[in-house]
Amino acid sequence: MYSTTIYNVNARMPFRFGQGVWRRRITSRPMPTPQAPPPSVPVAPPRRPQFRALLVGNNYVGTGSELGGCVADVRQTRAFLAASVPASMDARWYELSDERGPHGVLQGAQGRGTGANILAGIAWMLAGVLA
């Protein structure tokens, strides 16, 4: 008997209890005036881990104390690093070397292993990490 009464009450409700009541109240309020979206602030992408390699190979070409393997050392080390550094890192190289080439003395991508160049390479290496 009680259950029958309750069913009748529900059947007479013009809307369901719950969300319908609140939806009606909300829609009766004045609509907010549309606002311009906030200006988008450019977000810098997260900085990749930095990898800097300074490679110096001095063969002292043309001097009395010439060495043989130092430029090859740089080449070998560079090849190994290039194959091994994770692709997720921002890897850059700085090569200083001298080598007896077919048409004179060849040098590394960033020059010869002079004192000033080596110190500049050290500064470059640190700048990449500190930036």
Added chain:
Amino acid sequence: MHYSGHGVLSARGDAGELLGRNSLWVPLDYRSFRGGGERGCISDDELRRQLVEQVPAGAKLWVTSDSCHSGSMLDLRYSVKDASGRGTAFGAPGVWQPDPLPSGAAAAPYNPANRQPATLLTENKFYPPTAGSVILLSGCRDSQTAADAVLDNQPTGALTWSFLQCLRANRSAPVKYFLKDVRALLVDNGFDQQPQVSSGGPVDVRTSVMTLLGLG
């Protein structure tokens, strides 16, 4: 950072040098270069000031110095002792002997499975610890020379050849095994130089690993 080239000892040295002589790198223009701290060369004091002490906390620096007399090339506080316990990277003279092999294995070639770790750290209290992680792999003691050689039909520095072999075989070996492997490869190939590892901070040679990204 990798350096291959000539290295020499200075006639003078800071108070932390056990040999009393600074280690120097020789740039190509050593006849005219000034500004490396010493007599046309780049001194370890200068490297310490311009490189080692500039590495911030959180950054890792691995320097390889395949040059003569470069055991203390960065003047770092800690160095890994020889297996024999004698001498350090700072150049206390002495003849290093490989560990005695078990009987019957004397003629056997080097086998990484047989290596016997027995290394400790030596502390040089004259040099303060560094902020960042700095590690140096050098080709020999301060008192030794590093060889320029032809291996596998390629001209190469003996140390560079050896440590690249070891890194190719094992990308992340604990420091003590790494150093032992590098040395053993050189001993097997007839070199008497003893590569040295020194570090700016204390390092547990059993758990810290050498990777190409620095000390792990």
